Amino acid sequence: MPKASIKSLFGIALRALREERGYSQEELAERAGLHRNYVGSVERGERNVALENIVKLAGALSIRSKDLFDSLP
Secondary structure, eight states, X not given: OOOOOHHHHHHHHHHHHHHHTTXXXXXXXXXXXXXXXXXXXXXTTOOOOOHHHHHHHHHXXXXXXXXXXXXXX
């Protein structure tokens, strides 16, 4: 079985943190100042997320950016 990509693992971690907080993709996107389609594509592992957007997503989840990586499966 092929190993999951870092983009996929990041997306899985982001989705888990979002769901823990009870946010929809749309709510997380709004809080982060991003488009909801972008958040969905990140969660599906389709995007190589820019550092600026990692910081925005972490802020929207009220966590530190490093916490997004600490929670990778």
